[in-house]
Amino acid sequence: MSRTVLAIDQGGQSTRACLFDGRGNLLAAARRSISTRRDGQLRVEHDPDELADSVDSVCREVLANGPDADVAALATQRSSVVCWDRITGEALSPVLSWQDRRAGDLLARYAPSGEVIADITGLVASPHYGASKLRWCLENLPAVARAAGDGRLALGPVASFLLFRNLAGSPLVCDPVNASRTLLWNVSSGDWSTQLTTAFGVPKQFLPVCVGNRAAFGTLQSVPLEVCTGDQAAAVFAHGQLQTNRVYINIGTGAFLLAPVDALPASSQLLRSVAWVDDSQRSVVLEGTVNGAASALSVVQPSTATGDIDSAAASLGNADDLPFFLNGVSGIGSPHWVAHMPSRFIGEGDKAAQLTAVLESILFLLQDNLVEIPDWEQREIIVSGGLARADGLCQGLADLSGRVVWRSAQAEATISGLARLAAGLPGNWPIAESQRFNPQPGSKLPNRYRQWQRLLTEEIATLPL
Numbered sequence: 001m002s003r004t005v006l007a008i009d010q011g012g013q014s015t016r017a018c019l020f021d022g023r024g025n026l027l028a029a030a031r032r033s034i035s036t037r038r039d040g041q042l043r044v045e046h047d048p049d050e051l052a053d054s055v056d057s058v059c060r061e062v063l064a065n066g067p068d069a070d071v072a073a074l075a076t077q078r079s080s081v082v083c084w085d086r087i088t089g090e091a092l093s094p095v096l097s098w099q100d101r102r103a104g105d106l107l108a109r110y111a112p113s114g115e116v117i118a119d120i121t122g123l124v125a126s127p128h129y130g131a132s133k134l135r136w137c138l139e140n141l142p143a144v145a146r147a148a149g150d151g152r153l154a155l156g157p158v159a160s161f162l163l164f165r166n167l168a169g170s171p172l173v174c175d176p177v178n179a180s181r182t183l184l185w186n187v188s189s190g191d192w193s194t195q196l197t198t199a200f201g202v203p204k205q206f207l208p209v210c211v212g213n214r215a216a217f218g219t220l221q222s223v224p225l226e227v228c229t230g231d232q233a234a235a236v237f238a239h240g241q242l243q244t245n246r247v248y249i250n251i252g253t254g255a256f257l258l259a260p261v262d263a264l265p266a267s268s269q270l271l272r273s274v275a276w277v278d279d280s281q282r283s284v285v286l287e288g289t290v291n292g293a294a295s296a297l298s299v300v301q302p303s304t305a306t307g308d309i310d311s312a313a314a315s316l317g318n319a320d321d322l323p324f325f326l327n328g329v330s331g332i333g334s335p336h337w338v339a340h341m342p343s344r345f346i347g348e349g350d351k352a353a354q355l356t357a358v359l360e361s362i363l364f365l366l367q368d369n370l371v372e373i374p375d376w377e378q379r380e381i382i383v384s385g386g387l388a389r390a391d392g393l394c395q396g397l398a399d400l401s402g403r404v405v406w407r408s409a410q411a412e413a414t415i416s417g418l419a420r421l422a423a424g425l426p427g428n429w430p431i432a433e434s435q436r437f438n439p440q441p442g443s444k445l446p447n448r449y450r451q452w453q454r455l456l457t458e459e460i461a462t463l464p465l
Helices: 048-064 104-110 114-121 130-140 142-150 158-166 176-182 194-200 231-239 294-299 306-314 351-370 391-401 413-423 445-461
Strands: 005-010 014-020 026-033 037-039 043-046 071-076 081-085 153-157 214-220 223-230 246-251 255-261 271-277 282-290 324-326 344-346 380-384 405-408 434-437
Touching: 005 048, 005 413, 014 048, 014 413, 026 048, 043 048, 048 158, 071 158, 071 231, 071 413, 081 130, 081 142, 081 158, 104 130, 114 194, 130 142, 130 153, 130 176, 130 194, 142 153, 153 158, 153 176, 158 176, 158 214, 158 223, 176 223, 176 271, 223 231, 223 413, 231 246, 231 255, 231 271, 231 380, 231 413, 246 351, 255 271, 255 351, 282 351, 294 351, 306 351, 306 391, 324 351, 324 445, 351 391, 351 445, 380 391, 391 405, 391 434, 391 445
Parallel strands: 005 071, 071 223, 246 380, 380 405
Antiparallel strands: 005 014, 014 026, 037 043, 081 153, 214 223, 246 255, 255 282, 271 282, 324 344, 405 434
């Protein structure tokens, strides 16, 4: 039976809601921008009340301009966390963004060994994830400490807070994808790890109950919400069922590579993650993270026009006199895992050349991740996201990797994938046409990549342990 779907994507820059009919056609859409507070290099916050209000607002607008929805679904930023009062729903902390790294010292103090973290969670010990940020809130915010003492505290992923605030009945639950990014969740058992919650001093009784990605979460403005997941995990389903001969890359504020696998390896320099868990299916992936993608463009100028990006991307692989950019924006993610590294240019160049160098650094970091996938040379690459709209970036990725790159025409991969999941991945929903980029000979990118690798290795070697 076909169902009308209300899909909500609460992202780092805006909250979006879309209404789709039973054949996947878009009926109505609404968007609200959200604010971000930055304090220095480490603190990145959102206002939790603003996020909850934006979800309410876009849903009301969409439902007022379309037919009744049969089912709703929510996707959120992973690794963003918040604390609230489980009685009143009052927010007791800001939303600490996935980009926030203020609690790096607490991570070093409380985290077990890297081997223990990897074995239990599939992740690496990183201040981007939730555990050390939740511990920071408990130690530094009096309202959080008081609520803990009174037994009124709830804390966890921002998804759980939005479910609590926006759904009838205020459920206190968490889906596997968002739970997995707290650094407190056991990837094998699918529940909170007693060892890790004890190590970080985040009491289990304050965490939400773990449920599947598909569950009876509650009703959102009278619409049953049946799916909750993370943004990147939803985005890969925009292309239908996951396929193990593909690597999915979404290039937005950060860039994320997801490679579906039949089973998770015992170890990897990439993250060992879940993309979907319900009563009948468990989809697992190897995942790579590039922290500084679109967010790195601000190193050159605060606001970059689309035309400037297209022009800079068109120069990729055509010049070898560009500066190199060592991209440490928000730290270096996989496979290097360097929490703090100052970004800098090596060599001279005007703003246009620097912008090309930043885009080039994104490709180089993506390639560093691709080669960590055991069978990457047998996979095709599917790209989506805002920066992927630049032809030169997609062509550069094909030239550097030597693989065919397909760019989806689907502009909103997260919300499209989310709607498909809510509808049960129906076979009759259209999949947006893709543009093919074939590797071309003569690109200077492979040689520059080797030079950049040497420079990055030397730079990392100078950093304090």
